[in-house]
Amino acid sequence: MAFFKSVAAISRLRSRVDLFSELKEIVPEHQERVKKLKKEYGNAELGKITADMGIRFRGMTIPDCQKTLPGAFPGGEPLPEAVLWLLLTGKIPSKEQVDSLAQELRSRATIPDYAYKAIDALPVSAHAMTQFTTGVMALQVQSEFQKAYEGGIAKARYWEPTYEDSLNLIARLPSIAAYIYRRKYKDGKIIPMDDSLDYGANYAHMLGFDDPEMLEFMRLYISIHSDHEGGNVSSHTAHLVASPLSDPYLAFAAALNGLAGPLHGLANQEVLRWIRSIVAEFGTPDISTEQLSDYIHKTLNSGQVVPGYGHGVLRKTDPRYTCQREFALKHLPNDPLFQLVSKIKEVVPPILTKLGKVKNPWPNVDAHSGVLLNYYGLTEESYYTVLFGVSRSIGVGPQLIWDRALGLALERPKSVTLEKLEALCGKSS
Incomplete structure (x- = not known):
């Protein structure tokens, strides 16, 4: 019951411009569309699907996003909060909606002491990504999805605690990531969040950078590194690990381990x-x-x-x-x-x-x-993958929420022997 009480308390504070209310309105419609699609075309063979090899955010190109999504100032780079809203709803947010989401993320950004202690248990020499994954796993203790599932929740509502976990995770990652940066490369002193700053600017600030140009670049960096196709290693790993109903913390930690490879995030x-x-x-x-x-x-x-x-x-x-x-x-x-x-x-x-x-x-x-x-x-290039990881959460979070909203099945990749593969290739030729 704890989850439902917390959701009720949050709901009372939400206004018409908040993200959860927007999703609450559109999720049932999409659930019905998927049911209809499965019923009418469940056995249809789609064949080979090809598409122009470009990058789209809900159908929008990066120049479209730069032109349309709200920035910190007129003509500025898109705010990561605006990208998050777009990826979750498919709609272009107003500046008021983006500001509301920024405030909500700041309100969710409190880090429990044991997360810092888990990181501190590692030697300072540990790779920044090892420390980052450890911090994410420590945050999993507070998973709302895990609590809700153990307490009993209808499948159609799985997306709601997934939403809570995903936004909590997205909100807390900059503080965890900045702590690791200060611990590993600087003096170890925590720079507190600035409630006047947006998501990207706050991350740069907590790292120790306050040059307005750097704040603006961080907004752009996070926005364009969020996600662009579910087939990349980190995003697909999150989808795969979440498919048996592992919560967003577990799924995202796995995604980070994929991102840490030299052919991906490094x-x-x-x-x-x-x-x-x-x-x-x-x-x-x-x-x-x-x-x-x-x-x-x-x-x-x-x-x-x-x-x-x-x-x-x-x-x-x-x-x-x-x-x-x-x-x-x-x-x-x-x-x-x-x-x-x-x-x-x-x-x-x-x-x-x-x-x-x-x-x-x-x-x-x-x-x-x-x-x-x-x-x-x-200049600490071994930290760059952590920046990538923080950014990727903006894309992975919406993916996981919609996986649960649409009731996507447990993913079961097929495996064949080399002999079978050779035989199949021989037949097709």
């Missing part, structure tokens, strides 16, 4: 390290096109890939790269590392295209983000 730090290796080789970031071309061939001939180029899904320049480039052109056009990134973009694609070994020779999001973070003083 990629942006690999890019920055590679760029620094170029500077170390030539003693300056101001190098000629010929020198850069030689270094790229040297990288490829050593058996390595060019970090930040190519993508498993996209077949064009990643729009997240493009919007970061536009941000850099506006705020730091003369930065030597940014200029080197621009030169790399001109040199790498023709080389990769000529080799003919990659389906996408264009830059992805990781080719740019590390240089921007480095410019604003966040």
